[in-house]
Amino acid sequence: MLINEVKEKLIAIVTKANYDDSKTERLVYSYDATPNFQSMPDAVVSPRNTEEVSQILKVCNQYKVPIVPRGSGTNLCAGTCPTEGGIVMLFKHMNKILEIDEENLTVTVQPGVITLDMIHAVEEKGLFYPPDPSSMKISTIGGNINENSGGLRGLKYGVTRDYVIALEVVLPNGDIIRTGGKLAKDVAGYDLTRLFVGSEGTLVVITEATLKLIPMPETKKTMLALYQDLSAAAKSVSAIIANKIIPTTLEFLDQPTLQVVEDFAKIGLPTDVKAVLLIEQDGPPEVVERDLTRIADICKQEQAVSIQIAASEAEAEALRTARRTALSAIARLKPTTILEDATVPRSEIANMVKAINEITDKYQLTICTFGHAGDGNLHPTCATDARNHEEMERVEKAFAEIFEHAIALGGTITGEHGVGAMKAPYLEWKLKEEGIAAMKAIKHGFDPNNIMNPGKVFAKDSKKRVVVTK
Amino acid sequence: MLINEVKEKLIAIVTKANYDDSKTERLVYSYDATPNFQSMPDAVVSPRNTEEVSQILKVCNQYKVPIVPRGSGTNLCAGTCPTEGGIVMLFKHMNKILEIDEENLTVTVQPGVITLDMIHAVEEKGLFYPPDPSSMKISTIGGNINENSGGLRGLKYGVTRDYVIALEVVLPNGDIIRTGGKLAKDVAGYDLTRLFVGSEGTLVVITEATLKLIPMPETKKTMLALYQDLSAAAKSVSAIIANKIIPTTLEFLDQPTLQVVEDFAKIGLPTDVKAVLLIEQDGPPEVVERDLTRIADICKQEQAVSIQIAASEAEAEALRTARRTALSAIARLKPTTILEDATVPRSEIANMVKAINEITDKYQLTICTFGHAGDGNLHPTCATDARNHEEMERVEKAFAEIFEHAIALGGTITGEHGVGAMKAPYLEWKLKEEGIAAMKAIKHGFDPNNIMNPGKVFAKDSKKRVVVTK
Numbered sequence: 001m002l003i004n005e006v007k008e009k010l011i012a013i014v015t016k017a018n019y020d021d022s023k024t025e026r027l028v029y030s031y032d033a034t035p036n037f038q039s040m041p042d043a044v045v046s047p048r049n050t051e052e053v054s055q056i057l058k059v060c061n062q063y064k065v066p067i068v069p070r071g072s073g074t075n076l077c078a079g080t081c082p083t084e085g086g087i088v089m090l091f092k093h094m095n096k097i098l099e100i101d102e103e104n105l106t107v108t109v110q111p112g113v114i115t116l117d118m119i120h121a122v123e124e125k126g127l128f129y130p131p132d133p134s135s136m137k138i139s140t141i142g143g144n145i146n147e148n149s150g151g152l153r154g155l156k157y158g159v160t161r162d163y164v165i166a167l168e169v170v171l172p173n174g175d176i177i178r179t180g181g182k183l184a185k186d187v188a189g190y191d192l193t194r195l196f197v198g199s200e201g202t203l204v205v206i207t208e209a210t211l212k213l214i215p216m217p218e219t220k221k222t223m224l225a226l227y228q229d230l231s232a233a234a235k236s237v238s239a240i241i242a243n244k245i246i247p248t249t250l251e252f253l254d255q256p257t258l259q260v261v262e263d264f265a266k267i268g269l270p271t272d273v274k275a276v277l278l279i280e281q282d283g284p285p286e287v288v289e290r291d292l293t294r295i296a297d298i299c300k301q302e303q304a305v306s307i308q309i310a311a312s313e314a315e316a317e318a319l320r321t322a323r324r325t326a327l328s329a330i331a332r333l334k335p336t337t338i339l340e341d342a343t344v345p346r347s348e349i350a351n352m353v354k355a356i357n358e359i360t361d362k363y364q365l366t367i368c369t370f371g372h373a374g375d376g377n378l379h380p381t382c383a384t385d386a387r388n389h390e391e392m393e394r395v396e397k398a399f400a401e402i403f404e405h406a407i408a409l410g411g412t413i414t415g416e417h418g419v420g421a422m423k424a425p426y427l428e429w430k431l432k433e434e435g436i437a438a439m440k441a442i443k444h445g446f447d448p449n450n451i452m453n454p455g456k457v458f459a460k461d462s463k464k465r466v467v468v469t470k
Numbered sequence: 471m472l473i474n475e476v477k478e479k480l481i482a483i484v485t486k487a488n489y490d491d492s493k494t495e496r497l498v499y500s501y502d503a504t505p506n507f508q509s510m511p512d513a514v515v516s517p518r519n520t521e522e523v524s525q526i527l528k529v530c531n532q533y534k535v536p537i538v539p540r541g542s543g544t545n546l547c548a549g550t551c552p553t554e555g556g557i558v559m560l561f562k563h564m565n566k567i568l569e570i571d572e573e574n575l576t577v578t579v580q581p582g583v584i585t586l587d588m589i590h591a592v593e594e595k596g597l598f599y600p601p602d603p604s605s606m607k608i609s610t611i612g613g614n615i616n617e618n619s620g621g622l623r624g625l626k627y628g629v630t631r632d633y634v635i636a637l638e639v640v641l642p643n644g645d646i647i648r649t650g651g652k653l654a655k656d657v658a659g660y661d662l663t664r665l666f667v668g669s670e671g672t673l674v675v676i677t678e679a680t681l682k683l684i685p686m687p688e689t690k691k692t693m694l695a696l697y698q699d700l701s702a703a704a705k706s707v708s709a710i711i712a713n714k715i716i717p718t719t720l721e722f723l724d725q726p727t728l729q730v731v732e733d734f735a736k737i738g739l740p741t742d743v744k745a746v747l748l749i750e751q752d753g754p755p756e757v758v759e760r761d762l763t764r765i766a767d768i769c770k771q772e773q774a775v776s777i778q779i780a781a782s783e784a785e786a787e788a789l790r791t792a793r794r795t796a797l798s799a800i801a802r803l804k805p806t807t808i809l810e811d812a813t814v815p816r817s818e819i820a821n822m823v824k825a826i827n828e829i830t831d832k833y834q835l836t837i838c839t840f841g842h843a844g845d846g847n848l849h850p851t852c853a854t855d856a857r858n859h860e861e862m863e864r865v866e867k868a869f870a871e872i873f874e875h876a877i878a879l880g881g882t883i884t885g886e887h888g889v890g891a892m893k894a895p896y897l898e899w900k901l902k903e904e905g906i907a908a909m910k911a912i913k914h915g916f917d918p919n920n921i922m923n924p925g926k927v928f929a930k931d932s933k934k935r936v937v938v939t940k
Contacts, residue, residue, distance in 0.1 A: 102712055103711070103712050147657070148661075150655055154654065159655060171904070171908060175904040175908070176904070177902065177904045177905045178902075178905070179905070181880050181881065181882060182817075182880055183814075183845075183846060183880075183882055184624065184813075184816070184844070184845035184885075185629060185886050186813065186882045187617070187618050187668050187885065187889070188893075188900045189889060189900075189909050190665060190909045190912055190927075191631065192908060192909065194631075194661050194664040195661060197661065198657050198661055199660055203660075215714030215715070215716065216714070242572055242573050244685030244686070245685070246685065284754070284757050284760075286754070286757075287753075287754050287757060290754075343653055343654075343656065344653075345574045345651065346574055347573040347574050372655075375653075375655050376654060376655075377655050410651050412651060412653055412656045412657075412658045413658050414656075414657050414658050415653070416655050416657055419657070419658060419659060427659055431659060432647070432648075434641070434645040435647045435648070435649070436659075437645070438641060438662060439659050439660045439662065441915030442660055442665075442912055442915055443660075444915060445912055446908070446911055457659055457660075
């Protein structure tokens with residue numbers, strides 16, 4: 001628990017109404033969407049403005065109280081689980097869309113804005129914010145920025161980082177700084193904006209962001225390519241891009257995923273094939289038509305057994321929604337769902353899918369694989385039961401091997417979910433000791449007292465590297 | 471001069487052939503493309519590989535010898551002037567294109583590769599590397615990455631930062647680390663890749679880079695819009711983008727620039743108008759046609775007096791070349807040419823152009839203004855004479871006022887040229903003391919002995935802020 005002095009100081013800043021250390025409230029914020037991580041915070045505080053955030057950080061820095069900034073807690077890396085106690089900071093009062101600037105094509109928001117609310121608001125003006133994480137109905141922009149969230153449109157349009165052009169942040173010492181601007185270009189010093197994007201709340205608290213928008217694509221079309229051979233599907237992904245077509249979306253779903261999604265969503269997905277690619281292209285109508293024809297030809301050359309083009313936007317939306325519900329659908333199978341996001345160069349997708357299947361068999365697990373194939377970003381997802389310790393040990397070994405394979409193929413341990421507490425032990429596999437040391441130098445420079453989301457990104461102990469069995 | 475011990479150690483690493491401390495060689499590398507900055511290095515070394523770079527850095531770190539990594543020295547911020555002596559490091563041996571990966575759409579290069587050579591090499595495979603700084607015929611990729619170079623295609627395609635996806639770098643302590651990968655997505659820890667891009671050689675030495683490529687646009691068209699009113703030209707820029715068209719290129723040239731470029735290049739540029747916009751669109755032919763028609767309509771509504779569409783690619787290339795030669799052309803006017811790159815939100819272009827003209831009149835200077843109007847990135851360029859101290863004082867005051875105005879309009883002191891030694895005194899105007907302190911924390915974390923390009927980015931003294939006179 002916080003000492004009385006700290007509690008009183010925090011209440012003096014945010015008022016009693018915005019400070020809560022009741023057991024119920026602490027329990028609510030003791031976990032996020034990540035299975036198997038739970039830890040009680042000492043209190044939950046909800047600042048009303050940047051100045052209050054600054055004052056809170058000064059108090060926490062003085063008394064060395066951990067701070068965990070939290071949006072909606074939809075992350076899958078235990079990034080907002082208060083593993084070392086301290087304060088969970090909520091942004092429920094800082095949830096305004098401050099400005100949509102139609103001349104400079106920007107939107108300026110507070111961190112607590114719900115992603116989809118903002119997307120709808122800018123779309124009403126004919127503008128487009130591409131990053132669309134699957135959790136966007138409930139995730140916040142602040143959370144998206146801290147995690148550098150991806151989504152289904154990343155292949156063509158990039159991720160959250162590519163759209164953040166200015167930030168207001170509060171440093172652990174309470175300093176308020178502004179980075180960037182409504183500027184297409186700015187090289188005045190180091191790129192703090194991009195450093196803070198994806199820093200998982202370990203460096204600063206984000207209190208305002210200006211995001212770049214682009215014109216809304218004129219039209220969009222959606223198709224499914226069906227395969228009886230997993231590697232043919234994977235090869236189609238590389239072939240489409242090697243043919244110099246960049247679709248908006250190029251999603252992969254394997255048969256186990258199709259089956260559970262169809263059981264859940266009942267929209268008539270094919271469940272008698274080994275894999276499907278969900279492919280979307282947007283842009284001017286003539287370009288979309290032409291690209292879809294070319295993509296269909298490529299898929300057929302790569303042994304697609306059938307190509308289905310969505311007849312209407314309603315049908316297309318149903319397919320997209322089905323894809324977005326994959327995690328929820330799999331979560332119905334067993335009590336615990338562990339979703340990973342090992343990522344490889346897209347030319348290695350076929351090898352990675354093959355490796356995941358071999359590892360699944362080896363450890364006798366239920367793993368559904370789906371994901372952003374165009375980005376090389378797969379989500380092998382294990383339906384398991386955390387109470388079954390013997391099985392959980394196999395799950396852990398299987399995922400360690402999956403990470404090991406991804407790295408061996410030139411990939412990474414996380415494409416879009418972040419490191420958090422969950423993957424911190426594996427980070428050294430990707431970055432080596434020297435890379436971790438470089439990142440720690442930054443962390444220490446900003447946060448010498450380690451109050452910002454401690455225990456995330458940097459592990460106390462790294463996992464011993466397993467030997468890949470081929 | 472270096473002490474003998476250091477000299478011997480460096481020669482032992484690179485061999486005598488790649489170590490030069492002759493007066494001639496030192497003189498050659500005592501300056502870069504920035505006027506009015508000159509300072510002798512103690513020696514010039516040319517490592518042949520990453521391992522040698524690592525060994526050199528270990529020696530320099532031990533003996534606290536400054537290191538200035540240098541490509542072709544085309545930067546305009548005195549970024550590679552060895553203002554505190556030490557070693558200039560050249561990459562003439564590390565100049566290979568290591569791989570063009572057509573499946574993952576990447577190119578991997580050593581830092582000494584000439585930008586245009588690489589662009590040609592990837593274009594032969596139908597691939598496209600958009601960043602095209604005006605100096606690309608002689609600039610190196612390593613220099614482009616260190617400066618986060620822009621170019622004429624930045625409006626639609628972004629800048630160097632947007633294409634760097636993996637780096638191999640050497641830290642001041644000699645550690646060699648790799649960041650990123652051939653990956654569309656990677657959130658394994660802080661985004662060191664983007665932190666190093668634009669860090670101006672003050673953090674690490676870049677020894678290898680993997681760059682993202684995109685499919686080559688199918689076609690491109692070029693037009694000129696002519697104006698008798700500067701602010702009408704500036705307003706057209708905002709209007710085009712507010713109408714949700716993003717051209718590849720949207721360049722602005724004022725009458726003084728047109729005149730000197732035409733005198734130099736003699737390609738029939740109109741010199742009887744107050745300003746022109748050079749506009750390019752690329753993409754599928756039908757889209758380019760349609761966009762050009764819409765852009766022409768918008769320009770006419772905004773009082774363009776004439777629209778000229780380039781009849782052939784040769785004519786278009788002549789226009790682009792004319793624009794690229796603006797600096798060289800202006801440099802013929804007087805002995806000293808000072809080119810700046812104050813940048814504002816594009817909605818403020820009209821205000822910024824107006825301010826530049828008023829400041830030019832106030833200080834009775836010759837300033838030609840051109841630049842990437844679509845990015846809000848203007849290049850007011852002063853033809854002057856460094857030997858005329860009285861005039862140089864007026865030049866300095868004028869540019870200080872230009873920076874002041876840019877910041878007041880929500881802009882920045884540098885859009886694409888970097889801070890270097892030249893703008894270091896002004897950086898605090900943009901970032902405030904707290905922002906500088908945050909950046910210094912990073913610098914100190916990586917380079918506690920301040921051997922990496924010392925005297926750049928961070929000024930010993932900041933300029934007192936002038937009062938804007940409206």
